[in-house]
Amino acid sequence: MQLTHLMAYADDMLITACTKWSLMDTFQQLKSDSLEVGLTMNKKKTKYLKCAKKDIKIENLNIINSYIEQVKQYKYLGSIINDTNSFEEEVKETIALGIKTYYAYLKFFKSRLVTKGSKLKLYRTLIRPIVTYASETWVLKENIIQKLLVF
Secondary structure (H helix, E strand, O other): OOOEEEEEEOOEEEEEEOOHHHHHHHHHHHHHHHHHOOOOOOOOOOEEOOOOOOOOOOOOEEEOOEEEEEOOEEEEOOEEEEOOOOOHHHHHHHHHHHHHHHHHOHHHHHOOOOOHHHHHHHHHHHHHHHHOOOHHHOOOOHHHHHHHOOO
């Protein structure tokens, strides 16, 4: 039994498979179906990621004369997915984006002309959503919770 999923949003696609062979079969089928309707795949953007508990040897796949690079992590729809299934890199990135946004509006936050309520509204509508983007999918460990409590 081959358990394979194909997730698509606009022009971004993600294939998940339990085995290398089911991944290759699904990729071949997707490529041929796409060509039938006049769609092509961007070879520079096409990557694959292998998740495992132990360190794995990096090797590129060759599917129908298409070489697909193996990566340790990639970004899909704004979320970082890596080979260890860790969310720490994604949390660090969202916190950094939140800090960057805060400093972009620093004059606003330090201004005495702006009420505390307006500052809180800006924080709740702009900064906090950036920091918590895709947080529903995170497995929260104590160290991640401590980092998020800053916001």
